[in-house]
Every structure is written in C-alpha cells, then in structure tokens.
Amino acid sequence: MLDVFAIPFTDETARRALAAIVVLSFGSAPIGVFLMLRRMSLTGDAMSHAILPGVAAAFLLSGMNRIMMTIGGLIAGLIVAVLSGLMTRATEMKEDASLAVFYLVSLALGVILVTSHGSSHELIEILFGDVQTIDAGALYLIAFNTTLTFGALAIIYRPLVMECVDPLFIRVAGRAGAFAHLVFMAFVVVNLVSAYNALGTLLAVGMMILPAGTARFWSRDMSHIILVAIVSAIVSGYLGLVLSAAADAPAGPSVVLTAGAIYFLSMIFGPAGGLVRRFAPGRHLEA
C-alpha cells in the first residue's frame, strides 16, 4: 500500500517528472499569487491558450521536439501579451477583453495548425501535456525559467505590489509600475510555457492559480501567502503523480485535481476567511 507513495521516486522517468513539478512550483506559485491578487486569474487562463499557435508552429517545423515547442510557445505568448497590452493602452478596450480576442484567435489558429499536419493523439498531447515524456533538456529549461522568474520577481516585487494595491499612486510617481506590469506579464508567459511541458497548454495555469487560491485561505501576509502557495504546489504535484500512477490516470489532470482538492479543503478549514471561520467564528470578543 505504502509502495504507491514511492512510485514518483522509482525510475528515471518518474523522478524527472517529480523534479519538473517541484521546480515548476517555485516559479508558478508566486506568479499565481500575483495573478490572483490582481484579479487576473482568468487572464492567466487566457494567456495559456495564447501559447498554442507557437507550440503548433514549432510542432509543424520540427515534430514533437520539446525545446522547439517551448520556444515557439514563448514567442507566441509574448506576442499576444504585448499586443493586447498595446491595444489596451491605444484604444478604449479593457485588457481582459482584448486578451480574450487574441487568445480565441490564437487557440483557433493553433488547433488548425496542429490538425493540418498531426494526428488527434498529438493534439491531445499538446493540449494536455504529458509529464512522463519530459526529457533532461526540458527539465533544464524549466529550471532555467524558474531561476529567471525568481530573479525577476525579486527585482520588480516592490513596484509590483504598489501597482497592485494603489496603481494611481505609482503612476504619478513614474513609470516603474507600468514596467513592473510588463515584466510580470512576460513571466506569466515564461511560466505558462514551462508548465505547458508538464500539464499541457490547457492546464498549465493550474499550477499557478490553485496553489495561490489555497494560500489565500491560510494567511493575510504577502510573504506567507507566497510560501504557502509554493509548498501547496509541491505537495499537489507529488500527490498528483502518486494518484496518477495508482489510478493509471494522466499525470497533468491528476496534479490539477489534487491541487483542487487541497483548495477545497483550505476553503473549508482555512483560518483566513475559510467557511468554518466564517460560519462558526466563536463568541465575540471583549473589544
């Protein structure tokens, strides 16, 4: 029975999958916390579809090559992020709406590109990913992206927090807020592309939003929230891989399902605004 929990450590492929998920957690979870706090959770979702045509174009050019497909996704995602950002500033369209336009066009384009030269099996793999097929190269790529993300977040942390909490204040104070926002969006793309390797384009955003949502139920302090998000992402990844092996289910959805289960538990028992606290707060205090 307990053997099941050792599965992610048994062979090279399994260990690589586990390593990929753990490394991924360190980048995706903090990015997800900021996405959530900026009320951009669904924006992240939209962006994850936007990387598809890039992945598809790379697939057409070089077949199922992880590295090429990652680079393709990165280029497509950045183009969509920049274009929708520019559209928002140049016209009256709100960012979420212009993003929706771009991602729908991207998704349609991507599916047509893949199906024109590939099989539906390959389309499924691109859409949902397969953490078991991550090779050493892809693992290094994920590690590289995560390291970059950590560095970038350290640099833009303060202006990004200001941009979140009081955007007008930082707008009067200069351009740092807009710059931080742009860098942040770029790293949303970088981490989506990383996560795409393990979870596919459709579920990539799962490693960002679910741990972030979980963490919000456990703390009201920014640094604690980020920490809890990372830990819950790692735990979801590990338990998800166990579940996937035990139930012979695809890995990506198993990881996201596990993260979802942890989220719902936190929603019920979390001390920061969870259901139990809400509806059974205990007797009121003296003062």
Add this chain to the structure above:
Amino acid sequence: MSAQITFRDLTLGYERHPAVHHLNGTVEEGALLAVVGPNGAGKSTLFRGIAGLLKPLSGSADLAGLDPRHIAYLPQSADIDRDFPISVFDFVALGLWRRKGAFGGFNAADRKSIEAAITTVGLSGFECRPIGTLSGGQMQRMLFARVILQNARLIVLDEPFNAIDTKTAADLMMLVREWHSEQRTVLAALHDFEQVRANFPETLLLARTPVAWGATREVLTADNLARALQMCEAFDDAAVPCADVKPSQAA
C-alpha cells in the same frame, strides 16, 4: 516668492469636451489654495492635470521645473485595492518610494520616520493591521501619513475630508496647516465653505471656467457662488470646436 504653478490658458477635458476651460493664473510657492465649485466643476480634472495624469487639450500648467513625481497627489476616491494583504506600516512606507526605489532597504531612521508619520495621524497601534480592516476615516488618516513621508514641495488633495467625521477632519486640517507653515504649496478641493473661510487664505472658485480667484472672503460671496452654479451645465454633444484656441499652445 516665486510661482509654483503657472496656468497658461489651460484647457483640460475628455474626448475634446473641456472640463476646465481657459484657466489662467499662478499659484505662489507656499500658497494654501482651496479649490471650490459645484460637482462637475472640473476640480478633480484640474488636479489630475497638475499631477500629470491628464494631458491638456490646449494651454499648459507649468510646475516651475518641479518633476510631477515630486507631487504628493491624493485622489478623491483613491483607487486602492483594500483586499490586498498589506499592513498599514508597509503601505505608509510606500511614501518613501521616490527616495528608496525598488531595492532600497529601510534603515532604523526610515522605520522611525514611518512610525512617526503613523503616530502623527493618530494611528499608532494600527501598524500591523491589514489595510482592509480600517474604517473610512482611518483609511484617510493612513493616506495622509503616506503624504507626510513623501515630503513633497507640492501637495494636491482632492476632497480630502469627504465622508469623514469632524474630529478626523479637524486633525487632518491641522496637518494641512502644518504643511503650509513649512512653506509647502498645498491645493485642496473642498465643499465646506466654513472650513475654507477658517483655514484657507486663498480660493479658486471653479465652474469649468474660473469664476473668481483671490483672497477667500472676496471669492466666496453669494454673488459668485450663484454664478458658479449657473455656469456648470452638462457637456453639449453638438458643441462646435472652441474658437478661442491659439494652435501654437495646443499640447
């Protein structure tokens, strides 16, 4: 004394409709100026223009070389995400942004000045509270604490005493007078004429176009106020381009 702000035929507005129309005049360095007028008179628009958030449709507002970043601007309904997990201390500390930038650490002296600002506005004991737990008046006190730390030459307050109790308003008014005594230039949009008469030596009465500007008791006359009320009509969708524009000044 030299001019801190010089308005030269300044027109500010939205979609070519003027909200502040042909404003001329100077605000002296160290002035304490109340900007009054009915709703929709262009007070907030004028302040947004001064803070550099709105480009003039024509004319200019010359800040005498002052970088807009050195202005402490407190908008009417600050666009603050009150659910964001940040403490009062950390929020007030953002006032040091211009000096500390993205990386500068807070040393003991900075911490002391942050705590001093929080104490000055009467919020000591609230340092570790998340900002979401503050009441409206406490929120305004916190925003004033941040203005203190900004240490700005020019302070622009858009209806700072709205929806707060008289005690809080009086406390914060003390702070404004202190800024005035420190020779800072302070502009405030206000609706309470008694408060203006009691505290502000100079007043600009705005109703899209300036109605009167000068010593408060000469500006706040029944006659002027009645004129201001009449002048503030809605935008006319069929309005023709204003003939009174010198193209060379258009920004």
